[in-house]
Amino acid sequence: MSSSTFSPRVRREYGLTMLGLAAAAGLLLAAAGQQWATGQLTAPGPVPPVPVALTGADLTGAPSGIGWAGLAGIAGLYATRGWARRxxxxxxxAGGVLALSAVWGATRPGALLEAVTENATDAGGAAQVAAAPHLAALGPAMAAGGAVLLVLAGLLAMVRSPAWPGMGTRYDRDAAPRATRAETPADLWKSLDAGDDPTLDAPGDDGRSVNPADPGDATAPASLAARPAESKENL
Structure with a gap:
């Protein structure tokens, strides 16, 4: 089945799903580099508080990892068919659900405070967290949006993907080989390369199939049984 046999609705559905996967992966990868939380560290003495900024990758590695997996999912849906696509x-x-869970777990107040505290421990000395960290909205919102898109695209692929076109459909051939007439050895090789069968009856000039054994053809040679037996005198 060639891709031209698919209805416009099916092709549009397939294309929108692929675009959704690409957008979801892009949002997750971009969100990993965004600033998700800020805090302040203090130290004894006349030292001003030091601001600390944490990105999504500092809090959890799930968005970036699942973002790359989403890009791989595009190739997987394109290259597979049937139950493999499902x-x-x-x-x-499942990756979208995991990403949502990771975003929720990383943005809880306790998790943010723990992340800033670990940053203070890495800084060494007597640094402490001055106040509760502040959560930025953009980074987590981008990650959550990408995760939701992954879930929707994955569910749609589970239900509808067997009807979508794919990489293999453009290379499909008709089950019946085409008939061709090979006049020269060069024509024979060309027909073989094109997938034609030169051994089948090729259509003649008048559109009929040319078959020397066809009894309805006036040009067909008479059967050996129908020929009069030659007398021994002519031998």
Missing amino acids: LVGALVA
Whole structure:
């Protein structure tokens, strides 16, 4: 089945799902580099508080990892067919759920305070957290949006992907080989390269199939049984 046999609705559905996967992966990868939380560290003495900024990658590595997996899901849906596509869709949806869970767990107040405290410990000395960290909205919102898109795209692929076009459909051939007439050895090789069968009856000039054994053809040679037996005198 060639890609031209798919309805416009199916092709549009397939294209929107692929665009959704690409957008989801882009949001997750971009969110990992965004600033998610800020805090302040203090130290004894006349030292001003030191600001600390934490990105999504500092809090959790799930958005970036699942973002790359989402890009791989695009290739998986394009290259597979049937139940394999449903499996890829299920994995994509599961990745979206995992990303949502990771964003929720990393943005809880306790998790943010723990992350800033670990940063203070890495700084050494007597540095302490001055106040509760402040959560920025952009980075977590981008990650959550990308995760939701992954879930929706994965669920849609699980239900609808067997009807979508794919990499293999453009290379499909008709089950019946085409008939061709090879006049020269060069024509024979060309027909073989094109996937034609030169051994089949090729259509003649009048559109009929040319078959020397066809009894309805006036040019067909008479059967050996129908020929009069030659007398021994002519031998």
